[in-house]
Amino acid sequence: MDYILAPKDKDAGARPGCIFCNFPASPAHFRENLVLVANDDVAVMLNRYPFAAGHVMVMPRRHVGLVSALDESENDRLFRAVREVGARLREHVKPHGINYGINEGVAAGAGIADHLHVHLVPRWTGDTNFMPVIADLRVMPEYLDQTFARLLPAFAGMDGVFAGAAAEGGR
Template sequence: MEDAAHLAGVPDEFQRLWTPHRMAYIQAGPEPLRHECPFCEAPKHPDAERLIVARGETAYVLLNLFPYNSGHLLVCPYRHIPTYDEATPEEVAEIGALTQIGMRVLRQVSHCDGFNLGMNQGAIAGAGVDAHLHQHIVPRWNSDANFFPIIAKTKALPQLLGEVRETVANAWPA
């Protein structure tokens, strides 16, 4: 294998963080799905295309396009509702069950040490998509907090979203 110093280009002090999955946003132009709800739109497409890992009767699970960590899942009801108190008892039960399964699957495939679970309801509470209820499942590792997010406001994600989706979907119980 050749030493990088002998390849074309001028060496500089910059580090490169390759994130090829972000090309989808660049190619889609500014604010893709600005006029449609991404969580209503996703189930209308093939699972791999929209990063869906599992589908239930009233809710489904997909990878977050803007993950805090590799394997960051979202559990969404199919119905377009903004807050948890508007969910039916069936939706609440399935969101809870899918969350538990998601945690078990992530523990199995990524060997995480813990989780952050949460629902940001309303723009004022930090919801990126405030019109459609969704539960976050963020896997955490003892060593996942390093200087990047604190100093450089950058998250280093070791796997591409498509690879994570395939791993999680394949491990999801039938």
Template sequence: MDAPHPSLDGVEAERGAGFAAVPDAFQRLWTPHRLVYIENGQQPDDDACPFCRAPEMEDENALIVARGEHAYVLLNLYPYNSGHLLVCPYRHIATYDEASPAEVAEIGSLTQTAMRVLTETAHCQGFNIGMNQGRIAGAGIAAHLHQHIVPRWALDSNFFPIIAGTKAVPRLLGEVRDEIARAWPSDSAQ
């Protein structure tokens, strides 16, 4: 078996060449630091749900950029990229199939507006959009439905998070929130 890669904060990365498997065309990026999001005990209690608490706060403090009737948009407190947004229904539901038709429609509409606003303000060239449904699927907050909108740019990937254990986010969250909130069309949010 190949020797393990050097240790990163006590976690060893290993090569797969020595394991019994049929090789495929995919490369794997092992991210053991993400286990904190899926291990037992990492989910907040329902009464401590950050997505239920956020709408009760001032928009600036909760990082909310827009509010709709059934859902709202806020910056991710732990972004993958600058401008990483979340679209959440106000109602505390865990999965997309529990959402009402009105919630589904507004989540979709807010997502489209978010894409337009991020394209205008951040000049992004693409997006990763998705929902992790349930703890087993890697949802950081599994009890409250939320959709990620991650802006992407050519050449925005680097190995800083893996090698240095650090994610470089070039702008402060409050700055980004203010810019997106100012650019949000007034007719699409309350």
């Protein structure tokens, strides 16, 4: 699987220090790195610093910082994946709403500005008080691990290498 997801010619620009380039290329470490699923086009990761439970990110495999830097095919594949992830969250997490967001550039609030990623944040009516709660919980690895385990079934069957399958041999 490491070979399947290893950087290919089109990934020649992968940055050694970029977690969005490297985590999706290492299925053996998907769980610890909070990668839910990855294919040649995109990866889906749980946010280590969630704004709400189930806060995931979808990113292109190519190291690109701007929406406008995506070619048409990459654009289509990224936003088709965003649509699919949103649908999977709707079905499995059953939120009342979802925030979809892109912070393009540091000035726009991007934590990792040079590798584009789309945030999907499930929301529930009346959850405005949830953020302070999460602020206390989000540094707890076991909380993230539980959230990861709860989210995982939502991504079963999505195209690519699935964290649930990658973990089967090593648990």
